[in-house]
Amino acid sequence: MTHDKERLEDQAMREAAGGETPPDLSARILDAAERKQLDDAVTPISGAHSVPRTARPRRMTAALPRRNWQGAGIVTAFALLFAVGLVAFVVWKGPANPNTGETARQENRAVAPADKPEPAPAQKKHTEAAGNETSQPDNTGPENTPEPKPEPENNTPAEQPGPEPQPEPEPKNPDDVVKQPEPEPQPEPEPKKPDDTVAQPKPENPAPEHKTDTAPKPAPVVVANLPSPGDRRDYPYAVRNADGKWESAPLIGSKKNLDKPVALAAGRELKIDGAPIELTNGAVLNGDCVLSIDKDLTIKLIEDDFWLDSTGSDAHVAVQYEQLTADCTGAAAVFEADGRKLRIRCAVGSVRCGDEVIKAGEQGSLSDRGVSGLRPWEGRHKLRDSAPSHTLLEVGFEVEPANGLIEGKRIRLQNFDSGKDDWVAHAVGQDAKVSLKFDAEVALQPGTEVVIRYRQTGAERMVVQFWNDAVADNFGIDPSPGKPGEWQVLRMPIEKFRNRETGNVEAKPGDKWMSGGIYVVGKDTELYVDYIRLERRP
Amino acid sequence: MAAVDRRAELEKLVRTHQRGVWRYLRYLGAENAEADDITQETFLTVWRNPFDQYDERATAGYLRQVAKNKFLMHLRAKGRRPEVGSLDEAAQLFDEFARDDGGDRQIDAMAECMRKLQGKARRVVDAYYKEGNSRAATATIMQMTEEGVKTLLRRVKESLRECVEKRLK
Numbered sequence: 001m002t003h004d005k006e007r008l009e010d011q012a013m014r015e016a017a018g019g020e021t022p023p024d025l026s027a028r029i030l031d032a033a034e035r036k037q038l039d040d041a042v043t044p045i046s047g048a049h050s051v052p053r054t055a056r057p058r059r060m061t062a063a064l065p066r067r068n069w070q071g072a073g074i075v076t077a078f079a080l081l082f083a084v085g086l087v088a089f090v091v092w093k094g095p096a097n098p099n100t101g102e103t104a105r106q107e108n109r110a111v112a113p114a115d116k117p118e119p120a121p122a123q124k125k126h127t128e129a130a131g132n133e134t135s136q137p138d139n140t141g142p143e144n145t146p147e148p149k150p151e152p153e154n155n156t157p158a159e160q161p162g163p164e165p166q167p168e169p170e171p172k173n174p175d176d177v178v179k180q181p182e183p184e185p186q187p188e189p190e191p192k193k194p195d196d197t198v199a200q201p202k203p204e205n206p207a208p209e210h211k212t213d214t215a216p217k218p219a220p221v222v223v224a225n226l227p228s229p230g231d232r233r234d235y236p237y238a239v240r241n242a243d244g245k246w247e248s249a250p251l252i253g254s255k256k257n258l259d260k261p262v263a264l265a266a267g268r269e270l271k272i273d274g275a276p277i278e279l280t281n282g283a284v285l286n287g288d289c290v291l292s293i294d295k296d297l298t299i300k301l302i303e304d305d306f307w308l309d310s311t312g313s314d315a316h317v318a319v320q321y322e323q324l325t326a327d328c329t330g331a332a333a334v335f336e337a338d339g340r341k342l343r344i345r346c347a348v349g350s351v352r353c354g355d356e357v358i359k360a361g362e363q364g365s366l367s368d369r370g371v372s373g374l375r376p377w378e379g380r381h382k383l384r385d386s387a388p389s390h391t392l393l394e395v396g397f398e399v400e401p402a403n404g405l406i407e408g409k410r411i412r413l414q415n416f417d418s419g420k421d422d423w424v425a426h427a428v429g430q431d432a433k434v435s436l437k438f439d440a441e442v443a444l445q446p447g448t449e450v451v452i453r454y455r456q457t458g459a460e461r462m463v464v465q466f467w468n469d470a471v472a473d474n475f476g477i478d479p480s481p482g483k484p485g486e487w488q489v490l491r492m493p494i495e496k497f498r499n500r501e502t503g504n505v506e507a508k509p510g511d512k513w514m515s516g517g518i519y520v521v522g523k524d525t526e527l528y529v530d531y532i533r534l535e536r537r538p
Numbered sequence: 539m540a541a542v543d544r545r546a547e548l549e550k551l552v553r554t555h556q557r558g559v560w561r562y563l564r565y566l567g568a569e570n571a572e573a574d575d576i577t578q579e580t581f582l583t584v585w586r587n588p589f590d591q592y593d594e595r596a597t598a599g600y601l602r603q604v605a606k607n608k609f610l611m612h613l614r615a616k617g618r619r620p621e622v623g624s625l626d627e628a629a630q631l632f633d634e635f636a637r638d639d640g641g642d643r644q645i646d647a648m649a650e651c652m653r654k655l656q657g658k659a660r661r662v663v664d665a666y667y668k669e670g671n672s673r674a675a676t677a678t679i680m681q682m683t684e685e686g687v688k689t690l691l692r693r694v695k696e697s698l699r700e701c702v703e704k705r706l707k
Contacts, residue, residue, distance in 0.1 A: 004622045008565055008631055009695065010667075012641065015561070016648035017667035022557040023574060029552050029581045030545065288689060304692065322623065340623060382685045 002302055003322065003340055220265035223293040224277045224285070240269035266295035269302065276388045281315035283308060286387035286538070289337075298325075305336035307383035309390050309538055311348050311445055324366050327352040331360075332390075332538070334381045341365040345377045347384060347538075348446065389449070389535035393442045396531045397423045401436045407517060408434035408527070425529040427519075432456075432527040435517025441469070446509045447537040450492045452518060453530035457484045459520035464492065465500060466516030468507070474500040475507040481520055487530070548585050554594065555601050556581070558640020562602045562632055563609055567621030576612060580605040595638040602632070643706065651701035659694045666691060 014020045238246040264270055264277065272287045279285060279297055287306030293299050299308070301321040309332040310317040319326045319335045321342040326335070331349030335342060344351050345363040356371040358364050363377035395401060397410050408427035425434040452464060465476030475497040482488040499505040507513075513534075520527050559580055563573040583604055591597045606625070613620060622628035635641050655663060658680070665676040666687070673691075677684045 004624065004628045004631055007622065008628075008635055009699075011561065011565055012635070012645055012648055013652075013663070013667045013695070013698070014670070015645050016652050017663050019668040019670050020564075020570075022560040025556050025560070025574060025577055026549060026552045028574075029556070029578050030549055032578060032582060033545070033548055033585055288692075304688075382683070 002337070006303075221295040222263040222280060223266045223295060223297060224264040224279045225262065237273075237275055238271040239264075240271070246271060264293065267292055272306075274383075274386060279310070279317065281310070281317065283310035283315075283317050284388055284390050284538075285309075286383050288383060299335075301335055301337050301342070303337060305334060305343075305383060307334050307381065307387045307538065308332065309348070309387065309536075311390060311536065323368060325353075326358075326366055332384075333358070334383055338365060341367045344371075345379075345381060347377075347379055384538045387538035389537055390445075391533060391535050392445065392448060393438060393534040394531065395436065395438075395533075397425050397529070399423075402439045403437040406435040406437060406515070407519075408432075408529070413528070422530070426527070428526045430523055430525065431519055431521050432525040433517060433519035434527055434529045435515065435519070437515040438513070441512040441514045442534055444494050444507060444509050444511045444513065444534070445536045448494045448509070449535050449537060450490075450494065450497070451531075451533040451535055452490045453487060454490070454518060455485065455487045455528045455530075456481055456520045456525065458522040458525035459484070459527075460522045462518065462520045464490070464497075464516075464518045466497065466507075466513040468511055469514050470512060471499070475511070475513070476500050544585075548581065551584075551597075552581050555598055555640060557642060558598050558636050559601050559605045561641055562636070563605055565622065565632055566606065566609055566625075566628065567613075567618075568609055572609070572612065576605055576608050579608050583608070593638070595633075598636060598638065598640060599633060602629070602636075644702065647702045647705040648698060650705060651698050654701070655694065655698075658690060659697075662687060662690050663694060 011020075015022075241247045269290060269292045270277075271290045274286070274288050276284060276286045279293070281297060283297075285299070285306055285308050287304070289304035289306045290302040291299055291306065292302065296318075297316060298318045298320050299306075301319060308317065308319065308328055310328055311330060311332050314330060317328050319328055319342070321335070321337055322340065324342045326342060326344060328335075328351050331351050332347045333351050334345040334347070336345075337343075343363070343365050344353070344358050346358045346360050348360050350360065351358045353366045353371050358371060358374065361377055361379065362374055364371045364374040400410060405425060408425045410423055411426045412421055412423050414421050425436075427434050450464065450466075456462065459481035461478060462481040463476055463478055465474040467474055475494075477492055477496050477498070479490055479492065482490075494507040494509075494511075497507040516532070518527070518529060518532070556577055560573050560577045563576050564570070568576060580601055584601065589600060606629070610620070620628075632641075635644055637643070652663060662676060662680060665671050665679045666673070671679065673684055673687050677687045680687060680690075682690070
């Protein structure tokens with residue numbers, strides 16, 4: 001549907017821009033009409049015009065008497081035969097069954113050849129009219145008005161006047177058109193259901209007819225959050241309301257609402273423009289698109305493209321575009337609506353498309369025929385580059401770490417950033433240290449970085465290190481301590497972390513770290529740590 | 539006299555509805571020449587088989603139905619499929635677009651809105667829609683990335699959509 005709408009919009013834009021203009025075919029059509037002498041061939045009613053022909057006899061009934069009495073005789077004979085048969089049937093069936101009328105009608109329909117192709121209402125009406133040999137003005141509603149001229153062209157050759165010089169060059173009989181209103185090559189697999197699914201879930205704005213004062217409103221199912229209130233200042237978000245209009249307020253909010261967490265309910269259409277959102281299972285999505293998310297975390301892509309990173313989690317995430325579905329559980333990839341295809345570029349893990357798989361470093365297009373155009377992908381994409389990092393671990397000290405601090409203690413700093421109070425880890429003295437055991441082991445992924453925000457004084461050097469239980473050794477780095485007394489942010493890729501014992505083995509994806517910390521070396525040192533994060537670059 | 543009247547009637551019908559029929563055929567996926575031929579066939583067909591006309595919209599709908607069927611037969615003969623996903627939905631979308639004038643008002647409104655575009659927006663519309671360049675070629679012309687062109691086109695489209703809606707209100 002979206003594709004069809006876009007196609008129509010593009011066509012209109014091409015035309016409005018002057019790239020394509022409908023030609024004036026009137027001279028050509030009129031010439032063709034003249035050449036074929038259509039007037040003589042098909043105007044059976046003298047002096048009358050077929051367009052419009054509000055209250056004039058139908059062509060068959062008028063044409064027959066003038067041109068072919070034999071034809072009229074045959075039709076009349078058939079009609080009589082049919083009527084006699086019908087009466088006989090009703091009489092025979094009548095006493096036994098009180099519903100004979102309806103039954104007879106039904107059975108009649110079953111045997112009447114005119115009803116065979118399940119004609120449109122207009123056609124049925126025509127059949128009756130022809131049977132009655134009367135000329136009733138049409139009283140169908142406007143929606144039925146474009147009823148094509150009813151008489152079967154198959155009957156007309158005998159009635160065609162002599163002057164017709166050659167067989168009609170028309171490739172198809174008009175009746176092909178009118179009797180088979182849908183001569184489609186094959187039954188259309190109409191995607192009615194999916195559309196219903198898209199339209200149906202509007203938990204925050206139920207359709208007016210469902211609004212009753214007594215009925216309890218179903219609670220909206222939250223499927224995503226905006227990761228940081230501050231981000232909402234910079235990124236445009238909008239949701240589609242029940243009246244179909246885009247409404248930015250609920251997500252952008254007024255200034256005071258920026259501090260409040262904002263969640264996205266299942267089924268709401270969301271428009272994002274290079275803005276990140278975080279799904280409830282921790283997956284991060286950075287999009288330039290229109291989408292909605294079902295409560296089972298199936299992301300329905302409606303327009304354009306997004307980067308989805310669901311690595312580090314086994315929770316189900318799927319992407320649906322029109323009829324196409326791809327499973328992105330535990331993977332990171334770019335998904336792009338590309339006409340009737342879903343283009344997939346996989347960066348991490350693998351995206352499953354039914355029985356087929358698009359692996360990391362590959363790209364391909366999913367259509368109703370499966371995956372095609374599979375080829376390598378170098379991995380760069382605007383949305384991936386601008387996507388927020390995926391956080392594998394965050395220790396902010398706002399709450400006491402589950403396993404407590406091994407070294408250092410948690411303190412509250414007043415008038416910390418922007419005049420707000422904040423909790424940090426603090427250590428003071430010779431070789432001040434802050435270290436802790438994580439809640440759970442953290443598995444390193446490709447592109448993982450360690451990010452630490454700290455402030456120190458008195459440090460001659462500094463060490464950041466993490467404990468790998470599997471090899472029973474620390475992996476560390478010796479960064480420059482930076483300017484004393486100023487908050488610094490260190491960002492270090494895991495490949496820079498080396499085995500402290502030998503110094504020749506790098507940390508690598510797949511390693512698991514279960515504790516770690518930061519210490520400064522010096523006689524009289526002080527260390528504050530605002531946060532320690534392990535983030536995976538997109 | 540009758541022939542003259544009938545010719546005048548056909549002429550009126552063609553002049554009123556040919557653009558709508560042609561646009562519809564292009565929308566379904568007909569090439570330009572195919573749209574020309576099938577539009578002609580459509581009018582000749584209904585000319586030979588007169589029908590009741592109640593209003594322009596119903597007439598336009600009927601003409602499109604005839605055109606669609608002819609086009610589908612043409613596609614079947616060629617082993618092709620229509621470009622739209624669902625014929626029914628496409629028909630509905632087009633009907634909303636075309637209303638009773640075959641889409642003339644929409645196109646006029648769009649053209650008016652386009653005239654107001656300036657700078658990059660104007661250039662991207664010219665390069666992509668007027669000159670018919672691909673997105674990649676447009677990116678080269680505009681000295682932008684393909685992604686940048688895509689984003690710019692989307693934004694231009696959105697503003698045009700709003701402008702057209704306002705004009706048609």
